Amino acid sequence: MDRKLFATFTRRMCNFRPMNKTFGMSWSHVQSGDWYPHGMAALPGSYTMSATIGRLGSELSCEPMPASPYVKPFSVAYSLDGCPRRWDAVESHASVSCVLYHSSLRAALLVRQFRPAVWAAAVREAAASGEPVPGPEVGFTYELCAGLRDRPALSAAQAMAAEIREEAGFEVSPEELLHVTTVVGSMGLAGSRQAVFAAAVDDAQVCAGRGGLAHEGEAIEVLALPINRFEAFWSDEGLAKSPGLIFALMWLQARLETHGETLGVKSAE
Template identity: 35%
Template sequence: MKIRIENFRLEPLTEGRFIHPYLARFTMDGEERSWEVLRSGDSVAILLWHRERERFVLVRQFRPPVYLRNHDGMTVELCAGLLDKAELSPEEVACEEIEEECGYRVPVSALERLTSFYTSVGHSGSRQTLYYAELTEAMHVGAGGGVEGEERIEVLEYSIPQARALMSDEEVARTPGLLYALCWWFSRP
């Protein structure tokens, strides 16, 4: 998927929809300090393995902060989503994201919780919970690609050799969660 970005610019943000900028002030060992903080929501991410195709199902999408660094902005990631629906458990959000982004309906019982960890610890300290699920073609219910506003999410499939190569391919913008999940998968007995 090739996209064209024009007129990219940064503007001050005083109140955001998903992030909230603050200046944290505190005393550490008797010394007054401050730190710029972004409060943002926690999230889930899911490593998906298609058993019949023997492929990992990942997503590629445009991320403006990455664009600032590499002038491409396209990342390869795990299927993921914010925990922004109080009425849903993290597992329910994970299943919803799998269907929206990748087009597979996965029951909560099919998720395996791997771990949780903090991301962006220097500015937001958000927590991400990582899951694993195996897919079959019987679970395939749609094209994926996201919901309104996310239409440009591309569903990718990686073979085992392609996934191994992806782990060390610095030309591809990859997320730490993806790298951790693949390391977990490849280290299983």
């Protein structure tokens, strides 16, 4: 990250103030039925939230986890001050993510999908407080286009280009991706690394397919979030989102100011 961009990003972080000071998620967008808040619009060809809800059952059950190729629990034994310690963890794949900027729409492209773990957490929280069991709507999250690095033959940039094509429906070559940074996620549980990229796209790069791989159970909706609504979006505690998404939107705002619509990425042509 260059010095000018770092200064712009740091200034934004220092000036950040939450718009909603109430601690805890209110799920306001679910309660109000407004599934496209803050000026968001769905791109055609992806799976809408309403369509996915229609495919989901109404009941949720939590069961012991069978052997999984994606999550492998284990314990780390070590010592601290001569005393034996144990830390429970999970082994998981490294991953990639990308903040996508649609230059014609002047919007960031987000993906929205159903996350069973988020729904389960909301159900547990409701049960503990004596509230009605929430529906599957609370399990929908707002994320960057992202994926696991479960194909060893692909570089991080190649894996990201494949995810953009499958999820967002844009053809972006690995050379058109800007590597922003690499982060460590779920530090207390997994410690897996994620390469973060950025790319500018437009409708000339639209390709067949959008919404993820149906045979893998993916049902992804691609949303355009206008740049002038970023702060309202990241401050809305009723929308399930990760710290990484908030970082990416702040980074994108700063990058647009310092490098313009192309984000400083040269075309592959």
